[in-house]
Amino acid sequence: MNQSTTYQDSSSRKLVILGAAESGIGAALLAKQQGYEVFVSDGGTIKDIYKQELAIHQIPFEESQHSMNLVLAADEIVKSPGIPEKAEIMKQVRAKGIQVISEIEFAYRYSKNSKIIAITGSNGKSTTTALTYDIFKRAGLDVAMVGNIGVSYAKQVATAPTEYYVIEISSFQLDDIIEFKPHVAILLNITPDHLDRYDYKMENYAASKFRIAMNQTGGDYFVYCQDDPVIMEHLETKPIISKLIPFTIMEPLKEGGYIENDQLNIQLNDGMGSEIVSMYDLALKGKHNLYNSMAAGIAGRTMNIRNEKVRESLVNFKSLEHRMEYVSTVRGVAFINDSKATNVNSLWFALESMETSVVLIMGGVDKGNDYSAVVELVREKVKAIVCIGIDNTPIHNALEKYVPTMVDTLSMQEAVNTAFKLASKADVVLLSPACASFDLFKNYEDRGRQFKEAVKEL
Incomplete structure (x- = not known):
């Protein structure tokens, strides 16, 4: 399927990409495809495999330095999530008033016709992303797993666009979104992590995570853990307008994911029944994986995937390398x-x-x-x-x-x-x-x- 469309007459726009790892290279390929004048700048060394990709696509780049005259000539900048705002280069970019976006935002620009399931949280993101992808794949959907796991979102959009994207997203990537809007946003948990990037304030980190839902409308879903005190506190003060679907292990719910009589249930008021699988039959063990399994199962059900396919995935899923x-x-x-x-x-x-x-x-x-x-x-x-x-x-x-x-x-x-x-x-x-x-x-x-x-x- 070809759903890429030119954005704001990109042929005359200069796009500078800061950072040449997976996300930066993906953004460069997509930008080149869309007709931007692209330049890639990395303050460190660039892996040979990435240099080869840039050379093959005739994309100019530099490593171990930032040529500020070229960087500050950009109409727009795609920033690596690893570059903090306090870095000297970002101070100069902000002073010049150049729009800065993340690779996630840039890729979204050219995949708005797809259904996007975005997953964030302090822990469990990769497992839940892989599990959600597995459910969609088993259901026969045209889906790609992208973001912090596997290939970058932008590269997938550039080289093999799909109808569904399951995306693992960090708070750093969410910090630089403007229009990015997932149809299903999943927030697993919020615990202290990376606080050095958020002035050591938990509320700043939580606000960053909640950006995943900031552009959602009433037809979208916000899936969240009802047992997480930080999430619940934030929800009370900053309401979300999309459809709220909680999950919990503490009590049965009228709508959402829950455990009752040792059964994992997902109730979405869609007439499909709620009982999915015995918690003892889940492939992924431990309380944290009950949460991950419920979140992934809810994502599947929002896309009308049948309970049998959700169950099949939750029972047979193989855990990811380096994660339990x-x-x-x-x-x-x-x-x-x-x-x-x-x-x-x-x-x-x-x-x-x-x-x-x-x-x-x-x-x-x-x-x-x-x-x-x-x-x-x-x-x-x-x-x-x-x-x-x-x-x-x-x-x-x-x-x-x-x-x-x-x-x-x-x-x-x-x-x-x-x-x-x-x-x-x-x-x-x-x-x-x-x-x-x-x-x-x-x-x-x-x-x-x-x-x-x-x-x-x-």
């Missing part, structure tokens, strides 16, 4: 890779889902973590902590008194070998770092892959 990913069982000890857990809340969710004793591998670049939220779960479920990182002092200070054993290691192989020695039959060795990975690894994927390699060598 089962790796192997060695001599009775199970190994789970949750390398994507880069904050304390993700670690809480991981521990909450554990049903046996845990040897926990955690650590990395501490973002000023407050570990008090996991103290009770650590005391209850963790028999040993294996720290992996350059500086494990914050973990020692916060958790050492709650576990019988805590060991420091400096490589993934050492961490896995140590954890295996500390584990007994039927225990779980869980990699759930609660920290960023940049001290010893390229990124969380590299950390997760090294974990899996070390497990294979046991």
